Amino acid sequence: MQAFYATQFVLQLPAGHRFPMGKYQLLRDRLAAEVPEVQLMQAEPATDGELALVHTPGYIAAISDGTVAPAVMREIGFPWSAAMADRARRSVGATIAACRSAQRDGVAANIAGGTHHAYADKGGGFCVFNDAAVAARLMQAEAARSRRQPLRVAIIDLDVHQGNGTARVFQADPTVFTLSIHGQKNFPFRKEAGDLDVDLPDGTGDETYLHALEIALGDLERRFEPDLVIYLAGADPHEGDRLGRLKLTWDGLEARDRRVFDWAWQRGVPLAFAMAGGYGNRIEDTVQVQVNTFRAAADYARRWHNRPR
Template sequence: MLVFYATEFVLPLPPGHRFPMEKYRLLRDALAADAAFRLRQALPASDGELALAHTPAYIEAVQQGTLPAAAQREIGFPWSPAMVERARRSVGATVQAARAALLDAEGVAANIAGGTHHAYADKGGGFCVFNDAAVAARLMQAEWARRSPAARARTLRVAIIDLDVHQGNGTARIFRDDPTVFTLSLHGARNFPFRKEPSDLDVELPDGCGDDDYLTALEQALQELERRFEPDLALYLAGADPHEGDRLGRLKLTDDGMEARDRRVFEWLWQRRVPVAMAMAGGYGHDIATTVRVQRRTFAVALDYWRRWRAQRASRPAASPASPA
């Protein structure tokens, strides 16, 4: 299974900063120990790719370091060249994962980071500089149309299934008038961001929500998604922050509840043969090892379903020389 990372590009954060940057390297190292995962360093997203979801003025301000101090505070990171490079590569990792899943017929691929759903077209927020899911969705729509002439009759339909504990306000705003992208967010009702944007489907959860109530809400949300939308591609934000050990999440999902969440999403997509690119989104455990453990189990579930896609490809008869390319 292909996994894309940018862990060599680390932000120079001040002492005591609450963002757990080290989790990405720890997760990469854990995955590298399993030969089933094919790890690839992510390429940076270009200005043109970023411009599919972001305004040119914002892209330039990030690149040149001319963001006002208030804008930097809203993002939560001090500006540096490393911040820019890492933000570009975080987007690039999701783009590459989506391309592998959809266009290269991998079925399932992943970004160790990503899930930067608080970034709007013209600003960042909540540790999010550029919106990887938004860029990937629009770029895949363009590449799918170019690669498949028959697909030009309609636009690729993308479902963004956001199960980070925080509402995907930036993503919701970017796609609010776009019927080709369906935004679904399950999140803590009283958690950040305190000013939310309407997604196509928002499911608000109370503080302390546990496994049973969460999984019931997820099942109902997937049923509603199926009723209203038929995706060709999914982007899954598999945040670890609904876990009971997360210091920012305020929900109470156990390890088994988190695994059941992931398995339900992947099963729903597999039953419909919808390729999926996964991003890990948030995770702020009191103990960073807890976050990495939860994420590693998410990757184990994803690997199970990637193997199903691989088995399906292997069972197809080879094309004859007379068959169209």
């Protein structure tokens, strides 16, 4: 199973900044040591043309050359730098590469990504460009060369925060289905209408969450037949997350991941996943959630490898 990374492009954040930038390198190191089935690949940056499938030319240019308005950067939550702009492009490029790999091999990953708060003309909530949205649009464009019907993409977003940017991008688009299961009272406080939004109260635990997921997947299946799944496997529903407000255990999150992988596997639908959010009181806990996701994914990658052709 291929996983794409940009961990060598690290943002130098101010002391005390609440974004745990170090989690990506810690995850990559643990995957290299503990999950040898994962083939680690460096991500290439998304091009202007690829980003423009979703984002406005003015916003792309402003992020690239540093002329982005200070208010926009405050909403994103990072200081602007050339390294930030490059890393944002590579995070999108990693999801693009994971989608291509998944369509060949069944399952693939982006070690970062899940930047679902980015809109066409602005970012927000530590998200600069929307990797899942760009990748979905690009996979559709590439598939159009060889098929009559549009490639249908389901974005299953299980970050604790609603994917408001993604929902807005694909509103009224019947070829992309956006499913988000998130904290009702958590950021963003003004939600966008996706195709299927499931709001959960603070303190939701494993049993209630997994029941809600089962119902949501059944609803998705009745309403949409995807050719590709992009899965945002956020670690922030974990009970040890300082921004999550839900109470899922490690076992509960692993069960969540396996249910999504199994749902796609049973239907023969390729799946690319990204790590999305994770803000543990202990960074090691966030990384453990993500390592567990990769272990589950590697099991399903072996199934895909042995699948009758």
